[in-house]
Amino acid sequence: MNTILAAQAAGGNNYSMIIMLVLMFAIMYFFMIRPQQKKQKEIRNFQNALETGAKVVTGGGVHGEVKKVDHAAGIVEIEVSKGVTIKVEKSYVFAAAPEQK
Template structure:
């Protein structure tokens, strides 16, 4: 029992430094990983809300095309002259013209 008391007292001073270290690690992870990812997700969600007919887009599969029709949860994309595919709105990731300008 005496050994246990000595060990607990020896580690008592390290509790605050461990707590400070854990808070610092969480803060670093938040500002360098979590916050940028949340910002990116909000930008993509806003982009999907503002889709317009005639807009050039890129799908998650890497298919470039123009929006011909917008439905509730899907988008009709023309990928070639006369070739149209139906794509889920959640798989539209980028504006093709904005990507070309980068």
């Protein structure tokens, strides 16, 4: 008799376990995945709006001023010093350079 009652009680735990897993996934989605997707969208919009003269920072930490943007090829020419320009992939330009005082 006790084994039958124990088996019935254990069956109810399956639903609570499923509910807990769903809740954990929902929490993970709203606190980890969704903010990361928003950040990636902001970076993508920034990269698509790049214009000549903008001060930027690349993924490697190189600061410079945009001299030429080729959106079709995905290439950005950045002047890092007077007369020194480098070509980088547009996807490696992550942010606007902070204003220096």
